[in-house]
Amino acid sequence: xxxxxEEIGSQPPLRYPPYKSNLWRAPSQALVxxxxxxxxxxxxxxxxxxxxxTDNDLTxxxxxxxxxxxxxxxxRVLDEDxxxxxxxxxxxxxxxxxxxxxxxRDTHPAPIDPNFGGAGRTITxxxxxxxxxxxxxxxxxxxxxxxxxxxxxxHFSLFGQxxxxxxxxxMYFPSDPLCAYDPMxxxxxxxxxxxxxxxxxxxxxxxxxxxxxxxxxxxLRGRHSTPFEGRV
Amino acid sequence: MTTPRLIATASQTVGPFFHVGxxxxxxxxxxxxxxxxxxxISLRIRVLDGEGAAVPDALIELWQAxxxxxxxxxxxxxxxxxxxxxxxxxxxxxxxxxxxxxxVRPGAIAxxxxxxxxxxxxxxxxxxxxxxTRIYFDGDAGLEADPVLSLVEAERRATLIxxxxxxxxxxxxxxxxxxxxxxxxxx
Numbered sequence: 436x437x438x439x440x441e442e443i444g445s446q447p448p449l450r451y452p453p454y455k456s457n458l459w460r461a462p463s464q465a466l467v468x469x470x471x472x473x474x475x476x477x478x479x480x481x482x483x484x485x486x487x488x489t490d491n492d493l494t495x496x497x498x499x500x501x502x503x504x505x506x507x508x509x510x511r512v513l514d515e516d517x518x519x520x521x522x523x524x525x526x527x528x529x530x531x532x533x534x535x536x537x538x539x540r541d542t543h544p545a546p547i548d549p550n551f552g553g554a555g556r557t558i559t560x561x562x563x564x565x566x567x568x569x570x571x572x573x574x575x576x577x578x579x580x581x582x583x584x585x586x587x588x589x590h591f592s593l594f595g596q597x598x599x600x601x602x603x604x605x606m607y608f609p610s611d612p613l614c615a616y617d618p619m620x621x622x623x624x625x626x627x628x629x630x631x632x633x634x635x636x637x638x639x640x641x642x643x644x645x646x647x648x649x650x651x652x653x654x655l656r657g658r659h660s661t662p663f664e665g666r667v
Numbered sequence: 668m669t670t671p672r673l674i675a676t677a678s679q680t681v682g683p684f685f686h687v688g689x690x691x692x693x694x695x696x697x698x699x700x701x702x703x704x705x706x707x708i709s710l711r712i713r714v715l716d717g718e719g720a721a722v723p724d725a726l727i728e729l730w731q732a733x734x735x736x737x738x739x740x741x742x743x744x745x746x747x748x749x750x751x752x753x754x755x756x757x758x759x760x761x762x763x764x765x766x767x768x769x770x771v772r773p774g775a776i777a778x779x780x781x782x783x784x785x786x787x788x789x790x791x792x793x794x795x796x797x798x799x800t801r802i803y804f805d806g807d808a809g810l811e812a813d814p815v816l817s818l819v820e821a822e823r824r825a826t827l828i829x830x831x832x833x834x835x836x837x838x839x840x841x842x843x844x845x846x847x848x849x850x851x852x853x854x
Contacts, residue, residue, distance in 0.1 A: 445674050447795035454680075456793030459717035460843050464823075466853035473815055474854050475730070475738065475776075475786055484694060515672040528688025536684040540724075554688035590682060592689050598730055599854040603790055603797060605679040622795050623677040631676050654673045 444624025453618040455579050475598055491557035493529075493569040501551035503532025503570030505646040508606070508634065512563040512593060514657040519563030520600075525653075526592040527567060528554045534573030543575050568646060574613055586613035586620065595655040606651045607633045678797065681790035683724045690726050690759035698729070698770040703751035705734025705771030708835045710802070713764045714789065717844030721764030725791040729756040729768055729802075736774030736783070775809060782809030782816070789841065799852040802839050803828045819850050826850050 450461040489495045494505060508527075512520040530536045530553060533545040537553055551570065559565050572587050588605040595601065607614055614620045614633070623629050631654065640648025681689075699707060710729070714722040732738050733752045758766035773783040785802040803810055805828050810816060816824050826849040829839040841849045 446677050447679070449794070449796060451795055454793070454795065456680075457795070458793075459720070460722070460791060460793035462798065462848060462851050463717070463844050464848050464850070466851050467818055468853040469815060469818070473781070484692070513673060515675055517673055526689050528685065530684075536687055538684045538687050540683055552687070554691065590679075590685070590688065592681075598786055598788070598799070601728075601788055601797060602676060603678060603681050604676050605682075619679055619795065625674070628674050628677050631674055632679070654676045656675045 445628035447619075447622035451618070451622045453579075454622060486556055486558065491555050491565075491567050493551065493553065493555050493567065495568075496552055497550040499550040501531065501548050501570050503548075503551075503573075505568065506571050507566060507568050507640050507642060507646050507648045508589065508651055509564065509566040509640055509648065510634075510651040510653060512559050512565065512595075512653045512655060514595075514600075514655055516657065519559070519561070520595055520655055521559055521561045521563055523559050523563075523596070524556065524592075524594050525559060525565045526554070526556045527569075527589050529569065529572040529589040530575060532570050532573050534575030545573070545575065571608070571647075574611075579618060584613050584616070586611040586617050591651075591653065593653060593655060595657075597657075600655040600657065602653070602655055604653070605632065608649065609633055609636055678795060680792060680795050681726055681797075683792040685724075685726050685790070686759055689757065693758065695753075695755070695757040696766065696768050698731075698754065698756040698768055699752045703733075703771055705752075705774075706835070708770060708772050708837055710768045710770055710785070710829065711832075711836065711838045712760075712766055712768070712787075712802075713838070713840045714760050714791070715764060715840060715842050716793075717842075719845075721760075721762070722791055722843065723760055723762045723764060725760045725764070725789055727756075727758055727760065727766050728788040728790075729770070730754065730786040730788070731770065732773045732776055732783070734771045734774050736776045738776070772804065780812065780814055782807050782813040784813075784815075787841075791843075794843075798843075799854055800841065800849055801827050801852065804837065805830045815852075823848075823850050 451457050531548040531551045535545040555567050557565050574587050587608050591604050593602045634649040634651040637648045637650040714725040756768045760766045775783045787800045790797045829837040832838045
């Protein structure tokens with residue numbers, strides 16, 4: 436019997452009470468399953484906005500250099516069969532080294548860095564590789580529960596090759612003690628799937644005398660995605 | 668025998684700060700240039716939560732066929748000049764939960780048996796996974812026979828059908844939860 440990823444905990448459930456904002460926003464009715472033959476698969480995957488050469492280097496987008504620990508984040512985008520997903524848009528966004536987003540609704544009393552916007556975009560190459568240069572984001576408090584802190588994380592958005600492969604996720608850093616207390620990270624029950632959200636330090640990615648390197652491979656659902664296998 | 672598959676990367680919420688990145692531009696709300704063929708429409712979408720409150724931090728993506736019912740068949744590289752019709756739109760909701768796309772009314776996809784529709788991908792703070800739904804057009808002759816609408820209980824189908832509020836201006840309210848909850852799809 437094939438089980439859906441949600442059942443084995445590799446995807447977070449739609450309803451997850453420990454995440455307070457979920458309470459009035461998660462649907463209460465079951466999703467309606469669309470048979471594969473009725474799914475629109477061959478859809479265009481992103482809009483037409485040109486990418487410029489500093490889009491994947493968040494340390495070079497302003498007049499001066501941002502404060503913080505310079506890092507390289509790189510990896511491969513794969514499908515569930517391990518095949519590379521080339522030519523797909525990867526977007527990321529994050530707070531600065533002090534844990535503050537450059538966003539009007541972020542009221543955390545940490546400094547804004549005038550030299551850090553916190554957003555990047557790139558396209559995967561023929562082997563599905565992407566690379567960003569950025570600074571390591573800080574942890575920050577949030578209002579979910581008393582003394583709640585988000586672990587340092589970078590938001591990622593990917594399209595893949597079909598509507599079903601769309602993914603928005605967050606990348607975490609190795610050995611972060613805050614992950615154990617974070618409802619977002621903990622909403623993924625399967626420990627192997629949790630590990631997939633954690634980047635690994637990679638000395639080979641490190642640029643000597645310049646930046647540390649973290650590897651983050653991303654696996655997208657494919658055209659024949661797991662949930663539909665073995666179904667009548 | 669099937670080979671072991673890799674575990675797909677888990678979804679995580681888009682959070683409240685996506686305007687820093689993917690939601691930072693209004694440019695992707697203009698899906699069709701003035702000279703794109705077809706019936707030009709505005710498509711206004713509002714997102715409400717389970718208490719009926721506006722959701723001011725949802726990110727809405729639309730994926731649709733052109734007026735002839737054709738999807739772009741290959742992933743589209745960001746190119747200049749942009750095509751007349753992109754087929755993809757993306758906007759964050761405003762303080763009242765609204766966003767407005769300028770597009771063309773999609774055509775029926777030949778041979779699909781499906782009524783013309785717009786695919787919707789909705790992300791928001793509070794949602795750990797994005798939600799898929801569809802937008803159909805009120806009064807369309809193909810609604811009755813649409814095989815996806817037919818999978819939906821009759822009394823809930825209206826949640827997927829936009830109404831024309833004034834000529835060429837279409838509106839749909841997406842209710843995330845509770846009374847009149849929108850039908851969300853599992854792809």
